[in-house]
Amino acid sequence: xxxxxxxxxxxxxxxxxxxxxxxxxxxxxxxxxxxxxxxxxxxxxxxxxxxxxxxxxxxxxxxxxxxxxxxxxxxxxxxxxxxxxxxxxxxxxxxxxxxxxxxxxxxxxxxxxxxxxxxxxxxxxxxxxxxxxxxxxxxxxxxxxxxxxxxxxxxxxxxxxxxxxxxxxxxxxxxxxxxxxxxxxxxxxxxxxxxxxxxxxxxxxxxxxxxxxxxxxxxxxxxxxxxxxxxxxxxxxxxxxxxxxxxxxxxxxxxxxxxxxxxxxxxxxxxxxxxxxxxxxxxxxxxxxxxxxxxxxxxxxxxxxxxxxxxxxxxxxxxxxxxxxxxxxxxxxxxxxxxxxxxxxxxxxxxxxxxxxxxxxxxxxxxxxxxxxxxxxxxxxxxxxxxxxxxxxxxxxxxxxxxxxx
Ligand code: SAJ
Numbered sequence: 001x002x003x004x005x006x007x008x009x010x011x012x013x014x015x016x017x018x019x020x021x022x023x024x025x026x027x028x029x030x031x032x033x034x035x036x037x038x039x040x041x042x043x044x045x046x047x048x049x050x051x052x053x054x055x056x057x058x059x060x061x062x063x064x065x066x067x068x069x070x071x072x073x074x075x076x077x078x079x080x081x082x083x084x085x086x087x088x089x090x091x092x093x094x095x096x097x098x099x100x101x102x103x104x105x106x107x108x109x110x111x112x113x114x115x116x117x118x119x120x121x122x123x124x125x126x127x128x129x130x131x132x133x134x135x136x137x138x139x140x141x142x143x144x145x146x147x148x149x150x151x152x153x154x155x156x157x158x159x160x161x162x163x164x165x166x167x168x169x170x171x172x173x174x175x176x177x178x179x180x181x182x183x184x185x186x187x188x189x190x191x192x193x194x195x196x197x198x199x200x201x202x203x204x205x206x207x208x209x210x211x212x213x214x215x216x217x218x219x220x221x222x223x224x225x226x227x228x229x230x231x232x233x234x235x236x237x238x239x240x241x242x243x244x245x246x247x248x249x250x251x252x253x254x255x256x257x258x259x260x261x262x263x264x265x266x267x268x269x270x271x272x273x274x275x276x277x278x279x280x281x282x283x284x285x286x287x288x289x290x291x292x293x294x295x296x297x298x299x300x301x302x303x304x305x306x307x308x309x310x311x312x313x314x315x316x317x318x319x320x321x322x323x324x325x326x327x328x329x330x331x332x333x334x335x336x337x338x339x340x341x342x343x344x345x346x347x348x349x350x351x352x353x354x355x356x357x358x359x360x361x362x363x364x365x366x367x368x369x370x371x372x373x374x375x376x377x378x379x380x381x382x383x384x385x386x387x388x389x390x391x392x393x394x395x396x397x398x399x400x401x402x403x404x405x406x
Contacts, residue, residue, distance in 0.1 A: 007076035015082030023067035050321035101132035125197035147180035150204035166190035170200025216280035222250035253287035253327025255316030310369035313376020328375035
């Protein structure tokens with residue numbers, strides 16, 4: 001059988017590693033992104049994302065000549081949609097999925113397989129993807145196979161999880177499921193579970209919502225402990241010693257393009273029923289405001305007319321460069337507007353920060369700051385001399401929102 005040709009649409013956090021891993025596992029892959037700058041950067045050997053091992057994998061894929069790059073969809077046996085699905089006013093914005101499906105429909109041939117990896121609201125395959133693909137004149141189901149295999153990898157550990165995680169493959173019929181399973185079976189070492197598309201769509205949303213609800217509970221525990229006057233980190237650590245308790249970590253809020261977004265797709269699908277889901281979102285979304293209030297109070301307590309504030313971290317979580325939906329950035333944007341303080345941000349990972357945000361080198365910020373607020377637990381912050389900083393600046397002026405201080 002001839003080598004299968006796969007066209008991967010969207011070369012972002014998921015599409016780029018997936019296209020590269022498919023290429024290094026014997027498929028002929030065309031990686032497509034309509035953003036010409038992304039294609040140009042990749043051709044110059046520049047990977048647009050900070051992710052361990054990704055540069056090496058992309059380089060290997062390009063060198064093998066099994067990965068080519070294009071800004072337009074090409075004919076293929078398999079099409080894989082890996083485009084973003086942001087939300088707007090708690091509703092899913094599916095414009096990128098629609099656009100990708102339309103460009104595939106123009107190239108669709110009998111026997112093709114279309115796989116949607118993007119996270120979408122329940123019934124998107126049935127109600128949106130299939131009607132657009134059917135516009136090609138192909139009979140679906142029948143002529144063309146369609147599957148949904150939601151991505152599940154953790155930014156920061158993408159290359160390992162792409163291979164080791166179990167996958168959920170939803171198909172519109174038995175043949176769609178089997179064909180999609182054969183594609184993933186080439187590089188996935190985890191189990192591949194087969195189901196229908198709407199179940200696969202919902203499973204993905206439930207996974208991220210479970211995490212969001214758990215973090216909201218951790219944030220609530222933190223607020224309750226504060227009221228009681230005890231240390232929430234100790235309480236959670238000790239509660240987690242129970243064999244059936246596993247509370248996640250409080251923090252300055254929940255960010256990123258997944259957990260802060262996907263639960264809203266469930267709320268949109270079942271507004272009356274998804275009560276806890278909505279509340280968890282509201283609790284986590286409100287957290288940056290509580291952090292702002294605490295920093296404000298600490299600045300006031302210094303008694304200085306123009307205190308110097310240093311925020312450590314701007315990204316949505318540790319050791320990534322992604323600032324989308326970042327709670328730290330929300331907090332930083334608030335303080336960057338203030339004229340009555342000297343404001344500084346140290347984050348060597350964050351790229352594309354707005355030029356109004358005054359970035360400083362870590363040591364410079366640490367020496368000038370009156371108040372330090374740790375918002376992201378980047379690895380370089382973990383090894384700081386926290387006891388030394390506490391004694392130099394005053395323990396009450398060091399605010400650790402990630403629980404990294406010993
Ligand atoms: N966070 C906390 N406390 C915690 C863990 C996380 O406050 O204990 C915060 C982080 O700081 C961050 C946000 O939550 O702001 C999300 O970070 P994350 O590491 O929990 O998750 P993501 O968004 O990077 O990736 C998630 C993963 N989903 C699950 O673990 C269920 C990943 O497997 C998914 O593939 C990804 O969403 C996605 O693309 O949907």
